[in-house]
Amino acid sequence: MMFLKKIQPNKIILFFLIFCFISCNNKIEVDLISHNGIIYSLDNNNNVYEATAIKNGKIVGIGKTHQILNKYQSKNKIDLKGKTAYPGFIDAHCHFLYHGLQQAMIDLSSANSFEEIIKILKKNNDKNDGDWLIGYGWDQNQWEDKNWPNNELLNKNFKNINVVLNRIDGHAIMVNETAISTAKVPLDTLVSGGYIEKINGEITGLFMDNAMELILEKIPEANEESKKKALLKAQQDCISLGLTTVDIAGLNKQDIELINNLQRTGELKIKVYAMLSDNEENFHYFIDSIGKPLKTSKLNVRSFKFFADGSLGSRGACLLKPYSDEKTTNGMLLQQQELYEEKLKKIKDFGFQACTHAIGDSTNRTILKSYGKILKTSNDFRWRVEHVQCISPEDIHLLKKYNIIPSVQPTHATSDFSWALLRLGKNRLHNCYRYQTLFEENRIIALGTDFPVEEINPIHTFYAAVFRKNKDGLPLNGFQKNESLNRLDALKGMTIWPALANFEENEKGSLEINKAADMIVLDKDILDENQKEILKTKVIYTIIDGEIVYQN
Numbered sequence: 209m210m211f212l213k214k215i216q217p218n219k220i221i222l223f224f225l226i227f228c229f230i231s232c233n234n235k236i237e238v239d240l241i242s243h244n245g246i247i248y249s250l251d252n253n254n255n256v257y258e259a260t261a262i263k264n265g266k267i268v269g270i271g272k273t274h275q276i277l278n279k280y281q282s283k284n285k286i287d288l289k290g291k292t293a294y295p296g297f298i299d300a301h302c303h304f305l306y307h308g309l310q311q312a313m314i315d316l317s318s319a320n321s322f323e324e325i326i327k328i329l330k331k332n333n334d335k336n337d338g339d340w341l342i343g344y345g346w347d348q349n350q351w352e353d354k355n356w357p358n359n360e361l362l363n364k365n366f367k368n369i370n371v372v373l374n375r376i377d378g379h380a381i382m383v384n385e386t387a388i389s390t391a392k393v394p395l396d397t398l399v400s401g402g403y404i405e406k407i408n409g410e411i412t413g414l415f416m417d418n419a420m421e422l423i424l425e426k427i428p429e430a431n432e433e434s435k436k437k438a439l440l441k442a443q444q445d446c447i448s449l450g451l452t453t454v455d456i457a458g459l460n461k462q463d464i465e466l467i468n469n470l471q472r473t474g475e476l477k478i479k480v481y482a483m484l485s486d487n488e489e490n491f492h493y494f495i496d497s498i499g500k501p502l503k504t505s506k507l508n509v510r511s512f513k514f515f516a517d518g519s520l521g522s523r524g525a526c527l528l529k530p531y532s533d534e535k536t537t538n539g540m541l542l543q544q545q546e547l548y549e550e551k552l553k554k555i556k557d558f559g560f561q562a563c564t565h566a567i568g569d570s571t572n573r574t575i576l577k578s579y580g581k582i583l584k585t586s587n588d589f590r591w592r593v594e595h596v597q598c599i600s601p602e603d604i605h606l607l608k609k610y611n612i613i614p615s616v617q618p619t620h621a622t623s624d625f626s627w628a629l630l631r632l633g634k635n636r637l638h639n640c641y642r643y644q645t646l647f648e649e650n651r652i653i654a655l656g657t658d659f660p661v662e663e664i665n666p667i668h669t670f671y672a673a674v675f676r677k678n679k680d681g682l683p684l685n686g687f688q689k690n691e692s693l694n695r696l697d698a699l700k701g702m703t704i705w706p707a708l709a710n711f712e713e714n715e716k717g718s719l720e721i722n723k724a725a726d727m728i729v730l731d732k733d734i735l736d737e738n739q740k741e742i743l744k745t746k747v748i749y750t751i752i753d754g755e756i757v758y759q760n
């Protein structure tokens with residue numbers, strides 16, 4: 209007390225000024241601070257914070273608002289105003305480039321009959337490139353007449369141009385006679401893992417699965433400029449919905465080079481986990497020539513995507529028993545098992561992951577057995593099955609036995625439930641879309657959309673996974689509600705678990721010190737919001753590597 213009394217008032221002020229000066233200058237300068245939020249870190253303890261400090265694209269501080277503001281300073285601050293932030297969403301299975309390329313094609317998803325398809329095509333005839341008119345998104349399950357269409361009307365209306373119409377799932381095309389003769393397809397071609405439909409010896413215009421290639425390979429590939437445009441358009445659509453990483457299923461060498469270049473120039477900011485298409489060029493280049501995975505901070509090339517069957521919608525998925533609404537067929541396998549297992553062995557030896565598309569219960573059994581043959585025992589190769597749509601209860605344990613990661617699309621369940629019942633019958637449908645059951649095998653599940661088969665919006669994925677309803681709120685009680693994931697697990701399925709499925713759990717998927725600052729801010733708390741409000745959720749910020757790439 210004596211000491212204080214001796215100090216002059218102006219000295220006290222000076223003391224505080226010096227103290228403040230020193231402490232202010234002790235603050236660490238960072239690139240971006242976000243504060244006053246509810247930040248779901250999704251770290252191991254599911255810690256919730258209020259603020260983050262970001263420098264050089266990484267999280268350097270995370271904690272309470274006063275802690276972060278006392279320790280760090282930045283010219284760029286985001287006041288989250290109580291809103292919720294999450295690790296950036298990852299779509300574990302999508303067709304990002306194809307989504308972008310569709311801008312140059314005709315959307316047929318609104319058609320309710322083939323007559324309507326003709327109308328839409330005529331209205332958009334200017335989208336042809338002179339030789340080819342390409343449409344996508346038709347789905348006879350939405351029509352009154354749910355039988356396969358034929359090309360009679362196409363032939364009548366489009367004689368001088370090649371017309372190719374992709375079914376919504378990408379597992380069937382309808383083409384006109386002109387396209388068939390342009391492609392010079394011999395009428396008697398037999399294709400393994402696909403077929404050209406004939407009725408009474410006449411080609412109907414329907415090409416299924418592997419047979420589609422007979423036509424598709426004749427369509428001139430989009431040039432680099434169109435692909436660049438497509439990628440940037442797809443990026444815009446994705447970041448505005450909170451995606452910071454996309455797992456692109458099925459890419460070739462040139463596409464990957466283009467993506468890599470655009471990421472290097474900074475035009476493509478979204479991160480990409482690339483699944484290589486199963487083709488000779490990719491095997492030759494990535495396995496025989498390079499011989500190891502490729503990795504940059506934004507691109508990871510270390511997996512091969514295989515097609516083991518087709519889709520349920522086009523009855524190409526391979527089932528143990530015949531289709532309930534078409535007793536003459538079980539669907540078919542698209543891989544010759546011996547060759548497939550040789551490829552699996554090869555990619556395993558070179559450190560690549562297998563991602564195999566498997567829809568039918570027969571397919572899932574076959575490929576899990578093949579995986580087992582190669583993997584032999586429990587392991588950390590993180591091989592994935594894409595879709596795992598229908599799986600016999602007696603085969604589910606194989607996921608655990610070989611540490612297989614299920615990569616599923618919750619919106620498929622809520623888009624398919626009504627017609628899937630016709631394809632499979634009630635009992636068998638219970639073996640399908642079993643996300644909670646699949647999750648429990650290894651306590652991991654990776655969620656995606658398969659866009660453009662489904663819409664991009666990850667909020668729909670979350671909603672479908674948790675409430676088992678489509679965006680119209682149907683079915684009212686949820687489809688097979690016992691298979692719903694809880695909210696936290698669904699969120700992890702869109703963040704940390706796909707990161708794990710991509711071997712990237714140490715760099716992204718949760719908000720933690722030293723991880724990439726891939727973060728999104730939403731206007732609703734999806735872990736807490738009322739069910740009916742969740743679908744209205746909007747993205748306020750998307751941040752990739754500390755850079756605000758989208759703001760609303």
Ligand SMILES: [Zn+2]
Nearest residue numbers: 301302457658
């Ligand atoms: Zn797909």
